[in-house]
Amino acid sequence: MFELHANKVATVRNDILSGLTVALALVPEAVAFAFVAGVEPLVGLYAAFMVGLITACIGGRPGMISGATGALAVVMVALVADHGVEYLFAAVVLMGIIQIAAGLLRMGKFIRMVPHPVMLGFVNGLAIVIFLAQLVQFGTPGDAGWLSGTALEGSIIDVAWLEGQALYSLLGLVALTMAIIHFLPKLTTALPSSLVAIGVVSLLVIGLGIDTRVVGDIASIKGGLPSFHIPAVPLNWETLTIIFPYSVVLAAIGLIESLLTLRLVDEITETRGRGNQECVGQGVANTVTGLFGGMGGCAMIGQSMINVNSGGRGRLSGISAALFLLLFILVASPLIEMIPVAALVGVMFIVVIGTFEWSSFRVIRKVPKGDALVLILVSGVTVATDLAVAVLVGVIVSALVFAWEHAKQIRVDSLEDHKGSTVYTVHGPLFFGSVTSFLEQFNPAGANQDVVMDFADSRVCDHSGLEAIDTLADRYLNAGKTLHLIHLSDECRHLLKRAGSLVEVSVLEDNEDYSAHKMGVLNPFQPTDSPLQSQ
Template identity: 75%
Template sequence: MFELRSNPQASVKADLLSGLTVALALVPEAVAFAFVAGVEPMVGLYAAFMVGLITALIGGRPGMISGATGALAVVMVALVAQHGVQYLFATVVLMGILQILAGALKLGKFIRLVPHPVMLGFVNGLAIVIFLAQLGQFKEADASGQMVWMQGEALFTMLGLVALTMAIIHFLPKLTRAIPSSLAAILVVTGLVHGLGLDTASVIDFVRSMTGDAEATLKGTLPSFAIPMVPLNWETLTIIFPYALVLAAIGLIESLLTLTLVDELTQTRGQGNRECVGQGVANVATGFFGGMGGCAMIGQSMININSGGRSRLSGASAALFLLGFILFGAHLIEMIPVAALVGVMFMVVLGTFEWSSFRIMRKVPKADALVIVLVSGVTVITDLAVAVLVGVIVSALRFAWDHATHMTAQTETDDNGWKIYKPQGPLFFASVTSFLDMFDAKNDPQDVVVDFGDSRVADHSALEAIDTLAERYLREGKTLHLRHLSPECRKLLHKAGDLVEVNVLEDPTYKVATDELG
């Protein structure tokens, strides 16, 4: 289970250096998301450490980074505001249990139902969200304490350092890959700022502005085990269960979509169900150790992959480096310029956004182009789970409509004068109207055959349509012959059952979607 170097393409050096790079970028993200959720910075940092370590060790995707995320934080804030942080810890534990159940029930496979246009919209929307989140770093407090946009020298210094960071990340790999370019950029910019005495915000300035505490620090202790201090009764369950269910769904959707993206980048295959269990175990543990819970992080995962991290060692080392910073190296992390981390995240944005989607949108069907834009927009406006749900629903409706309108039938008359209908395409809820409109019971001959050899009866609506068709011909005093129906169809047909002609060798064996067979 703990195969730290499961990927043959990975190297210890690359994994450790990429882990260090990721850990540096995790600090401000964890603090920011803790602030969004309304909890102390250390709650976010503990979550980043514990979720990152456990999912790296037992999750289903080596090289993927997990931690505290904004998608979960925006859901948590209402719970914390109304009931306090202890209820959040209890919710995170229940969230983890639900995710373990999802993995045990093999629900990870349903990520296959997410169409490619939804995936494109997901990564584009998330890239925009990451970009917008960085814009807050271009604000500073004025004399009254209000956050306003930087101006003058402060703005030019910030922009210059961001541009320098991005330039190093872009050009250094052309010269050497001995050290991850993101890590090199952070070290160079940090050295430049302190060597020249440049006046620009550092990580500790960011933390203090977020907390409003001029003495705030990132130095902490090891997280300690504690059972959430909430009443163990029905009322508590009614409070935390709705939040846990939403958080579990969002966490799994974001994790599985990120897993799919990393699969594409590395040309390898992760294990979705194992990732569900890994995320669940991580969140259960985090809830008992004072963390806010988390899921996969696309930004940090991109940093890790681009820095050469491929195996479980990269994710585990990132978490352990983060813990080391908290325990022993807080003063080193606190001095890193925010501009350097913003530059790193801007490069993540450029690498995450699917720029090819602009080119292919003129070539793919308009419905797919609409889905890409729709999912991107909803991701930015609301959250990831809603965006993916909307995208899947729109894609499913479009798929159903296309197949409904493509329902056709070939007709012929045999030597006996019987008219034979051969439906083409699936018969399901959306195509039943087209199916019924193909037949002319009044003008058809005495004997009519419906041959389902090139069709498939998919659901209960289709069965009802066949029964309705049988009624029409019975009212006209004509005989309807139904051929090539599966045994399940024959069993569930009520009014047309006696009209089915059985051919054991040729009849299909597929099952029809209906509760009656359950």
């Protein structure tokens, strides 16, 4: 009993301390993403609090952190610029409703369709994005970047770099933060190393009077409790036509990023989250956030990694992170605004190192070329555009590569049985990618009067396969010969029944006369007493 109680106390302590660490890292991220979306900093902070709290309570992945994210912010900016922030709140409410519907329809299971190379590309691309997002802290706000006048002007890497003592101080503090996070766990794990690093660097800067940028230089985070607020937009068809496209895109991006982050946390913690429950949790969180003046959000891979690496595993870690963030907004803003930005940058750099799949450099030479292409492509598209586009591109390319590879596996063997029939044995799947190769392997002019096609080692997968069979039937009919099909799977028979008159072939009932050996070669010496009957 004592051991159980001790472990429970340790778990609660770890969740609360890791939640505090996450809350500190959430502040500059939420403020930065609010600026990206073109809204006030408190809109981002309220979203981080409400989305984080609700998903931690009812979401499907304990230990995963949600809040305002850059992937959503880049979509929101156009809506805010064209129609104002009230339309954003309305779009966030509709976004949440769509996500709830997706969860109730159990669409979370479709994340299983994302191949592993796409997952690796997503992780690597997101790590790069997190790294690049920190570069702005190494620049002077308002000054022209070093890439002015080039095609990359205004991009995330177009920074007006600091110089001299300011740059050296920032680099030194970042390096110190990273060193503490890396080496402290080798000495003790009593406190999260990220939290200790932030505290030590903050005290060092304050005690020595080091001139470096702090959180208060970015924006003031002081505010009150979020209040209920119905979006001030006309409730008519025109409003729906404006916000609906944005809501669909935001819902899709939010669910994809959340479910992929859920899978990543599953792998790290060796536990299993609930995808459909997470969809509903994200939806409820965004619906409520939109009604309380927040910009909406989804799972945050960087903060989730901070939480997991700091020992946060339960729902309490996400709940405490959200409550600490609210506490910062209400009463502790002067203290939080004194934290050096360098300390938070150092924490995020450690997250980048831990998030990036360095093993992908090793395995990329060993996996099939198609998988390597998908991995690199998804990483690049994630950096260049956004996560939803990258995952969609990765899934499409993976599907095309899969179809191309399986299209080459179709093979047809032919022989003449003891009844004088030409028997073709088909090996491999018959679908849209393989029909051309399939048709090229038949010669109606050289076949006997009666032709049998054996599908014991094949499957007709789609309408293209049915159309190919119908094309063959026409060819043999024009040659004055008859085509029969045997050993069709139940799925193939079902397709043929549904096709009806679209496919005019004779499907024979399987019997011993046309039974196949395990290797797919028919036995021409098997006697038969019963005639073949049409199905």
